[in-house]
Amino acid sequence: MASSKRDLYQNIMDLGLKHKTALVLASTKGLGFGVAKALSREGANVVICGRDEAQLQSALKTIESESGMVSGLPCDVSQLSCLDAVFSHCESTFKPPDILVYNNGGPPSGDPASFGPEDFNDAFHKGFHTAVYSIRKALPHMQKSGWGRILCITSISVKQPIDDLILSNTTRTALTSYIKTMSRQVAKDGITINSMLPGPHDTDRLRSLAASIADQNKITEDQAMKRLAADIPVGRLGSTEEFGAVAAFLCSKHASYISGQAIVHDGGAIRSTF
Template sequence: MDLGISGRTALVLGGGGGLGAAIAQVLAEEGASVAIADINMQAARRSAEAVESAGGKSVGIQWDLGDLGAVDANVKLVEDSLGSVDILVNNTGGPPPSAVLGQGHEIWSKHFQSMVLSVIAITDRVVPLMKSQGWGRIITSTSSGVITPIPDLGLSNTLRASLLGWSKTLAREVAADGITCNVILPGRIGTERIKSLDRTRAEREGKTVEQTTAESIASIPVHRYGEPREYASMVAFLASAQAAYVTGSVVRVDGGLITSI
């Protein structure tokens, strides 16, 4: 299936590794030029080089999402290098494991700025040009914890959930301009983030990492962790011309993990 995004420009936040790198690669394979933003410049460059080695056009950008003052300059760099942003993939890193009680206000503020305000600010910056072209895709990656809160991920459960209300509201505001806004949430996808969470849980519960991982996999109906490319393929579909009538939605890529309807 031709997704109809060849020649489009995508900006993938957190694109230096894990889900972001897989998303960048799949979008490039569909013919999109991809700007890869990451706080780690070496990771951004590696991801950009992987795209280019496969024949795609890419640029890597060092981008600290906690620095809201850098938004305009970084988006302009994307525009100057690849063209105006047609597809925005809001993929932010997760905070460390934590309870919700006892977290200082400075911790909440720090992660709210990098995980939520950054997404809002970047979206505000790119939407006017999307409107002028009558086409745009805004895809925000969150977590299964926004539907079923995950124990010991209090900061993540809380902050990511706020993006659902934001995205749903935004979808109605820009639908008539040819712009879709959707949230996509991963279950347990085999990335370094999931491996790190498995290690943390193993230490907390006094188990081996192998035991913790086996228990986690046993709770997933398909009995395995997802592949990053499986998640990235859903992002690519939501970015496609064929998904023009899909907006304001929350799409799960979780192997059946979430038990609620």
Template sequence: MDTGLSGRTAVVPGATSGLGLAVARSLAAEGANVVLGGRRGELVRAEAEKLPSAVGVEVDLTDPGATDALVGAAQERFGPVDVLVLNGGGPPPGVAVDFTPDKLAEAVALLVQPHQRLVGAVLPGMRGRGFGRIVAIGSSGVQQPIDRLVASNAARAALAGYLKTLASEVAADGVTVNMVLPGRIATDRVGVLDRANAERSGASEEQVRERAEAAIPVGRYGTPEEFAAVVTFLASAAASYVTGEQVRCDGGLVRAH
């Protein structure tokens, strides 16, 4: 399948590890020019150097200046942004009974506002050129809330509502907007959550993982590469008729329709 990504320019924040890095590598393998963003400057630049056509930019997405830094680097090095991947770190675990307005505001500042700023920066150009791909890395908690992750559940659901609304407004301009929902993917973030669950329950981390895998019909955690392949498809020319969707990549974990 020809993805049509060769020569396209993609921006991928949160790309020093985990899902973001896997997506950056997958897009680069299809011939895209990739701008990787991350808070660890040396690491993001080192990862970019491993790709055929990429640049790494040290940014903290919660800083409003991060938008200009990422988009500016893309335009200076490669040209207009064709593909925008929305990705960033998640908030700490917590339960709903302890969730305060201040904690909600912090979650929105982390998971909604930075992505909205990025969309606002690239969307006019995408619409003017008649092509654009916006793909958000979400969470299965958007469709089936995850225990003890109230901040993530609430803020990612807000982002999902914004993107779903946006998708219908820009579809006729050749811009697609989708969200990919990972389940239990073997990343450092999931490892941290497993360790926290082990400490809280008194079980070993291995036992926690075994219980989690038993709840997944596929019977295992997914790999970042499997997840990145779904994002890459949605960023491709082949996915031109797919928009406004929440695509699960979870091994069947979420049982809802």
């Protein structure tokens, strides 16, 4: 597996990311970590963050050993004060971010009828307001320098709503609309804004879901993982390395004509045409 990961990056084109500064939020594991590793391998100076100190140190050690310039600090991206801190850390360690990758954990699942106004207010704060806040903090430097890349990680529920994820469906769809609108406003400044919509990927979060399915159905975790992959046309789950490679391209010099787009990364799972 390690060899195949190296091959993936040995064969990739020069993305023009050397010496760019990238801030990747919620990036000590899972998809965010995959993006941070991909950007670092391409020569970017990367700042990562996450809530768990031990996980943060492990992620920093991994990226340092693989590629190079990385820094980070503990941060709960649902807290605006923490976002202020991580932006300040990025600027003092390297410079203000040329690349912003917004990532955040999803809101809780459940019966759509069970959620009231307070649940939606909380979900919109964590999944929409913090994204807008982060984008607004990143834009001044990008506009001044005449170049910038902003990428938000959302969900395939934007394209195909998932029944028990009404909080995610609504907040991430709102963010997608914001991205589309803002992309038109900043295009003249050399800034692109896009989102990536992940389907099922082999992450700790999905394995936790598989463990729950296994317990409920009296099957093994491996069997549960196979069930989760069964409806994906390519016949398997996505990897964080694959996701990171696509994200790195969208943040590159070669993606300057791609903006305002919601790009699905799901192995063909959703049935929507658009």
